Amino acid sequence: MGDMRFVADSMLGRLAKWLRALGYDTHYHASYPPEIMDALIGEGRLLLTRHRKRAERSGKTAVFIHGNHVGEQLIGLARELHLTPPPSAWFSRCLLCNAQLGEARENEAREKVPEYIFHQNANQIRFCPSCGRYFWPGSHRSRMVSQLREWGFPVDHNCRATAQKK
Ligand SMILES: [Zn+2]
Structure with a gap:
């Protein structure tokens, strides 16, 4: 990019x-x-x-x-x-404050996100070092990916941005 x-x-x-x-x-x-x-x-x-x-x-x-x-x-x-x-870069930034998301520390994420989310997304939880929010591939992201696809941004099916099947 x-x-x-x-x-x-x-x-x-x-x-x-x-x-x-x-x-x-x-x-x-x-x-x-x-x-x-x-x-x-x-x-x-x-x-x-x-x-x-x-x-x-x-x-x-x-x-x-x-x-x-x-x-x-x-x-x-x-x-x-x-x-x-490239889809590999999608959802790598905080939507609210623009900071590059980092890997969430496992023990902190376990505390901060709902338990079922933590278990479904264990190594896909990201953390914004600027505002402190946690992000994971959930339904909100699915909707955004569908919207991007509708607007003509090609999605690689192997990519993490689409890996949100339950
Ligand atoms: Zn943020």
């Missing part, structure tokens, strides 16, 4: 969440002081924006996002940038 990193402008919170689900490092706040935005672009992030003027002003460091629906936005962006996120 190369070094593609993003900063999503206001109004693109849902797009940011889906990009994170696909494994992309995507910064998002509902609003940014201009100097913070400049710094994020300065560190090599591509600005995703619904503001045409801002996109034009930023030239090659920005992409104007078409459409109001998140599916339309994600499909359009993937086409424009030729994104082919």
